[in-house]
Amino acid sequence: MKRHSLLSMVFLLGIILIGLVGIPGRADAAGISGRLVNKTPKGKGVEGAEVTLTAYRNEQEAGKTPTRTDRAGRFQFQDLSAKPGDTYTVTVRYQDAEYNSERIVLQDAGATRTLEIPVYDSTTDASQISVKIHHVVFSVADGSLRAEEVLLFRNSGDKAYVGAKEVAGGRRATLQFSLPAGAREVKYGEGLMECCVVPGEQGFVDTMDVKPGERQVTFSYAVAPTKGRLQFVRPVDYRTEAVEVFVPEGAAQVSAEGLKLAGMISGQNQRFQRYTAPGLEVPGPIAVTLDNLPVIGGSWRPYAYASVGILLLAGVTYPMVRRRRTVLRAPSHEAGSPAPGGAVAAQLGGVQGPTELTLRKVELVAALAELEAGHEAGRIPEKEYRRLRQEKRKALRDVLAQLEEGRAIPATTSRA
Secondary structure, eight states: OHHHHHHHHHHHHHHHHHHHHOOOOOTTEEEEEEEEEEOSTTOOOOTTOEEEEEEEETTEEEEEEEEEOOTTSEEEEEEEEOSTTEEEEEEEEETTEEEEOOOEEOOSTTEEEEEEEEEOOEEOOOTTEEEEEEEEEEEEETTEEEEEEEEEEEEOSSSEEOOSSBOGGGOBOOEEEEOOTTOEEEEEOTTOOGGGEEEOSSEEEEOSOBOSEEEEEEEEEEOOOBTTBEEEEEEOSSOBSOEEEEEETTSOEEEEETOEEEEEEEETTEEEEEEEEOOBOTTOEEEEEEESOOOOOSOOOTTGGGGTHHHHHHHHHHHHHHHHHHHHHGGGOOTTSOOHHHHHHHHHHHSOOHHHHHHHHHHHHHHHHHHHHHHHTTOSOHHHHHHHHHHHHHHHHHHHHHHHHHHTOOEEEEEO
16 A cells, blocks of 8 residues: 555656656757848837748648747747758748748757848838839740740839739739730749739739849730731830840841840840840830731740740850859969869859859759650650759759848858
């Protein structure tokens, strides 16, 4: 009887100790902490901002955890898995604008990943929004005449533009895109998301906020000539610093109002006539007439356009960037140092700036599009397709992570 009472007392003491000390966390537990920094001069406080952690397991969403920042703008997520295949993103909602971290991998159990996330005060004033350069690229793909537009937007202010006019679903329109008469089969590319675009009678609007700095947007659409002639009139929606129009050589006779022929360029196994114009004010149109076009008909595959306009512009820009960087860096090598060519090549390969990374991203997106096309057409065996797709997607994730780290969110890892 006494022995039984003694064992009961030991058991009760054990329960009490566990309650006092607590149950140890998982062996692979890690954490993510961070703080918001308002980059708008004399900006408002960052207390109470909504922060959401999204967990992924093997690229599939596995759950969301919300929290809010304290008075100093700090937040923390604890007891997270650092197992292979588990990754995370942090999303911040601040004054109706959204800020997203790069994909986070917690490699060390027990470590805490620390983020610093810049945010900005928001505004409904669009006066600081302009277009640095507006490209229009014509192409014939699968028997369809298409126009692809590549615009580089600039928010020259110090606040995030969140729009003023409410559209479908309670969202607010931010960027406006007018389309020429007869445009159809609109496909959204870089800088646009299907979920955030609202089509209209004259074009479409985007509802994503526009943060200070630059943002590239691409989209394409089919246009229908009448008896071999296309009269293309595209009103601009913002003050535009420069316009460039590209037409495949020999595809048509070109007359362009206000545009001057600036020579020929090569890209995508084709030569293009390049027309340029200085700045346009709203609603000054981009006006081009194409005559003697071939017979157009049939449907267009949505993945085809990725390899036309974007890669054409990358092919024009990337060699110039490489030459400029090489010329600037080569003279710095002195006698006794490694050979200039090798040193410059090492620098170009090891440290890449935003321009090179952006062009590399474009190349990878287009390569993935071409890979999907080849697989769908039966030209690439399943095993080879899966291997190449995995390699290119990993390379794209790495490039996107480098762009995010260099753009906004420096991160360090510390031992908790």
